[in-house]
Amino acid sequence: MAEACRIILNTTFLPSLHSLHKTHKKVSCSQPFLHKRHPAIQCSISTSSDTKAAAKVSETVPWGCDIDSLENAEALQKWLSDSGLPPQKMAIQKVEVGERGLVALKNIRKGEMLLFVPPSLVIAADSEWSCPEAGEVLKQYSVPDWPLLATYLISEASFEKSSRWSNYISALPRQPYSLLYWTRAELDTYLEASQIRERAIERITNVTGTYNDLRLRIFSKYPHLFPEEVFNMETFKWSFGILFSRLVRLPSMDGRVALVPWADMLNHSSEVETFLDYDKSSKGVVFTTDRPYQPGEQVFISYGRKSNGELLLSYGFVPREGTNPSDSVELSLSLKKSDKCYKEKLEALKKHGLSVSQCFPLQVTGWPLELMAYAYLAVSPPSMSRQFEEMAAAASNKTTTNKKITYPDIEEQALQFILDSCELSISKYTKFLQASGSMDLDVTSPKQLNRRLFLKQLAVDLCSSERRILFRAQYVKKKSLFLLQHDNSYLSVMHSMFIIINCWLVKAFISSLPWQVLNPVTNLFCHIRLVRSWLLC
Structure with a gap:
């Protein structure tokens, strides 16, 4: 399906840029190749509902390869070996799950340590730039790791063969499977029923805002180091797509984030729990297998306990329905403006960092205590105003005792409130799934038709899995209500x-x-x- 990326990402999103210095010394890049740039690439990220923009085929960056291509795999493996990567028991091959992946060449035992990628082959915030002056400018401006690494990738890619990372960048997908490449119209059409739509829009907005901030405060002041024909919205969309799908946080290196060539060819499986980390004894990035592999079998790691929606958001794929034990769906609960205590309840929520509308994760196995606490607050009468603070605190999970709170007098109303929200969400999913079979894709070119069919199938898979969880929650809540009432x-x-x-x-x-x-x-x-x-x- 999608080229699943492979790495555990434990960060929420981009930190905002720190306060920038007002004055900086002028610098110039000593690399003459910097001025030999590729033609300008037009930005295609859209947060409007313009149908013309939705129908437009996204431009791709002039580096990398097709997502299922092996044309640069041999060169990547040779470069890694020449650069210090030990002999491997795996090789890059085309696979059924993930387009490309690492396949066992020999028998691999359970509990065996693999990879051993040395730190010299890891891309991190302190990696050496082909244009040192550009790196120095970003350092002076205290640019955080995420936007710094995004800029670094673009800079190194623009140097082509002059960059030491050229073989790695050539093997990266030219257009990652990422929701960053979905237009607003596509998000509205295919993900209308899912809360992932809002998170995708937020992510696109944050990436766009980060690029605009860099362009305004840094790139425009140093156009000889960051020319717009190279450092533009399209290339930043590509670089952030790579980071979201491939960046790993290494616990044994104080949570340092990094790109790990070779290791990032490993695909995800919900059936394994092993993950990447730095091994101090071998001085390399490794993972330990939790099952044996025979020659010809694809080797997997885990990206972490992520829902199907989170996997689609960052990696661009959705596991088969029922195969992901960490799958969840976000249920949105909201205060009613007609509530006599609306202002008091909203004030209590804001005091604990919550808003009038709040999302809570539901799983097949259950839901968080915070969900019930929010429901108690939403249905509580004016006579319980003294408990508003306690309910809001419990809904935010900021209570010191972290114990379950119960209010028997309003438990039935709270359960009904949650059940109503579940059934409203189910109706949205059902409406989309019923309409998806006859949905007009509104395209003429075969390339766009294939793209729209692919996006629609991803959306159908996601909505089916999320509705399944809601059906389970609906059943449990109805049963609880019935027992309570009878x-x-x-x-x-x-x-x-x-x-x-x-x-x-x-x-x-x-x-x-x-x-x-x-x-x-x-x-x-x-x-x-x-x-x-x-x-x-």
Whole structure:
């Protein structure tokens, strides 16, 4: 399916640029090749609903290769070996899951340590630039790691063979499978039912804002180092797509983020739990297998416990429905503006970092305590205003005790509130899935048709898996409500059945009793019948 990327990403998103210095010394790049640039690349990121923009085919960067191509794989492997990568038990091959991947050449044991990529082959924030002056400028401006690495990738790619990373960059996909390449119209059409749509729009907006910030504060002041024909929105979309799908955070190196050539060819499987890290004893980036592999089998790692939506957002693929134990769907809950205590509740939420509309992750196995706490707050009457603060704190998971809070008097209303939200979301998913079969793709070229079919299938797979979780939550909430509403009736019926059975036993026993004890037993039986009648009333 998609060329899954391979690496665990534990960061939320881009940090904003630090306050920038007002004055900097003039610098010039000593590399004459810097001025030999590729033609300008037009930006195609769109956050508008313009249908013309939606129909436009995205331009690709002039470096890299097709996402399923092996044309540069041999050159990459040779360069890595010549640069210090030890002999490997795996090779890059075309695979069924992930387009390209690392396949076992020999028997690999469970618990075996693989890769051993040395630090000299790892791209990090302190990597040496082909144009040192450009790197020095970004350092002076205290540019954070993410935008710095995005700029570094573009700079090195523009140097082509003059960059030591040319063989690696040539093997990177020219257009990563990333939601950054979806137009606003495509997001609105295919992901309307899913909360991932909002996160995708937010991510595109953040990438665009980061580029504009860099262009305004740095690139425009040093056009000889950062010419617009190279450092533009299209190339930044590419570089951030690479980072989102390939950047790894190494716990044993104090959480340092890095690109790890060769290791980033490993694809994801929900059935494995092994991940990349730096091994201090071998002084290399490694992973330890948690299962054996035979020659010809694809070797996998885990990208972390991510939902199908998160995997689509960063890596551009959706696992088969029901195969991802970490899958979840975000359920949105909102305060009603007609609530008499709307202002007081909103104030309590804001105090704890929450908003009027809040999303909570649902899994097949359950949901967070914060979800129920928010529901309690949403349905609580004015008489419970003193508990608003406690509910909001519990909904934000910032309580010191982190214990489950319960309010029996409003539990039924809270469950109904969550159930209503579930059913509203289910109706949106069902509407999209029913319409997807006859959806007009509104394209004429075969290339665009294939693209739209691919995007639609991704959306169908995602929405099917998310609706499945909502169906489960709906069932559980309905069951909880039913038990809550019929609790007293159930007890009465159980008591009645118990008494009826006992009465039958007494009657059967009476016939064997002597007349001396018959009267007391008869009286007892009458009392039991009276109690039974009372319970059934």
